[in-house]
Amino acid sequence: MAISLTLITNLFIAVIALLHLYILVLEMFLWEKPAGLRAFRNTPEKAAATRVLAANQGLYNGFLAAGLLWGLWLGDAGLHIKIFFLLCIAIAGIYGALTAARKIIVIQTVPAVIALGLLATS
Template identity: 40%
Template sequence: MRILALILVLLVAAEHFFIMYLEMFKIPGPQAARIFGLPQEFMQQKHVQKMFSNQGLYNGFLAVGLIWAQFAAPENARFGALALFLGFVIAAALWGAKTANKGILFRQGLPAVLAMLAVAGAY
């Protein structure tokens, strides 16, 4: 079960590193516009680019937190650290689904919930 938990945690972290990359470095751009379902004209606005960049930084923090929890947290704190950062991802997915796009719940929330279940079973 720990191997499954490890794989799922790394997938969630990789997804958030990718989101960080898109939000911080690919806006404005056609790939980000397509993925986020937003018009290029909207993403050309400087204040929109700043907001996305800020969001990207937070997504990077989530990814780094998951990597730290998985590989650097003390063994006796690993479950708590993983649960904390996965909980942050789940909370962000719930909020994003409510305020931005319901698809976030499945694209970001579901992998984090599956990782949380695997972590709970492994520790």
């Protein structure tokens, strides 16, 4: 039994949503813990000083994940919602790569662009 391109696309989008939920947890709840310090290469002092900003960023990542999950939940009717939130993620990744860390483009933008390409072909 062959797996449809639509199923592969939706699974890929679900993984991106889970990634953004993971980022939410890192930024909102683990920012000052060893996992958060390692993930963002922070010192305890810098993490303490930026804790509130990180929590705000985490909340935004949660909204991105919620948007993707909403689009998935709507099925075919959620196509434009998935496109919108994937574009938001891609643009945020580009901005993050230009202003914070280059690796963000690989973590955020590349998967979002791949998902957009899959949506365009499915």
